[in-house]
Amino acid sequence: MKIGLDQKMKRTVMLFLLGIVFACQNDKNTPLPAKPGETPGSITTPVTPGPTASSCDTVSISFDKSIWPIVQNNCISCHNTTLASGNVDLSTYDKIIPYVKNGKLYGSMMHLPGYSPMPSASSSLTSCELIMVKKWIIGSYPTGTILVDLKPSNPVNPIVTITTPVTPPTTNVVCNPDTVYFKQKILTLIVSNCAMSGCHDAISQREGVILTDYNHIIKEVNTKNPSSSSLYTSLLRTGEERMPPPPMAAFSKDNIAMVLTWIKQGAKNNSCEASGTACITTNMSYAKDITPILQASCTGCHSGTKPQGSIDLTTHANVSKYALNGKLYGSVAHLAGYIAMPSASVSISSCDISKIKSWIDSGSKNN
Ligand code: HEC
């Protein structure tokens, strides 16, 4: 690629060339084909620059704009008509599609087990490119099925950012800022910090205490004398007696106060939904929107020297890894094939799930 060429100019040239190619073509399913006798890998015309960090558009995905340049820049040199490595020819749209349908394009690009890692075992596409591929292949990523009617030039993925909650609200109670709701605030906090294995899950039951659900948690509560509740006093103790015990971090002052408020308000098994307009899921920030969700519901188990499931969710690098392989969303949305998080019976709010999805869909940035 000629470095001197100015970016805008290159695009104009490219669009112009595209125009000619399509104008001359009857079969629109075959974009930018190699001319007869020419090896696609040796094309000398300017090639659309691969997406770079600054031009990472994971929102409007199309074959021509998003996928074809990736294939040209990373795959065509080995997978063309003349040199079809592994018998795989990726020189046209029609030839690529069977590998979309059989999962091999996705599996090899994502370096999934059971597939030959591409472009090679030691080099991957950029995370931006992987997101584009993922969205192009999986319609309503990551829950959708493989699209079979992909057409070049068509924007392929209509569902990019979810603005409505993923699961329909189970209750019409709109969250009141003065009320502490069990399902949204207390349950996830307690489960995340107390109900891990070795502590107060149903199997370990340290000191006979189980803190996995409302019916068990309520046993540690005294609504007649809220501040004598063991659920509350255990948080205030010092040294080894404190819950959660060192080296785990103590609850923050705010969280301790919140537990007491919930008990004072009657320790109800209550729940609310942020109303449609209150749940803002656009322009999600890792620091401001995602980290607080993880801290409230996940890092109690997924941090420290021995994080549960060997998964540490306290750094952006780790969280984005699980964002990219689909497990973060799959687990919080309780999708089939993933281990339900925070637990099979506890979900984070649908608003928080939508926030996580939106953040993942826009590239799981460290913003
Ligand atoms: C340096 C040469 C080279 C490059 C670059 C390359 N491949 Fe391959 N590819 C091969 C070889 C060789 C095989 C067959 C051997 C194997 O399966 O490991 C193969 C196999 C495949 C297969 C079949 C995999 C399977 O599990 O059956 C797919 C799909 C594939 N490549 C896609 C791609 C894609 C997509 C790219 C670009 C992101 C790419 N390749 C880049 C050399 C390459």
Ligand code: HEC
């Ligand atoms: C009570 C402890 C606990 C809490 C709270 C918890 N996890 Fe987990 N998580 C685990 C354990 C244990 C595993 C490993 C389970 C296994 O491998 O069977 C796991 C596995 C996972 C996995 C891998 C899932 C898969 O399908 O492979 C992800 C991703 C994950 N957790 C994310 C989260 C997120 C996000 C939250 C917060 C919303 C969360 N976890 C809250 C204990 C917890």
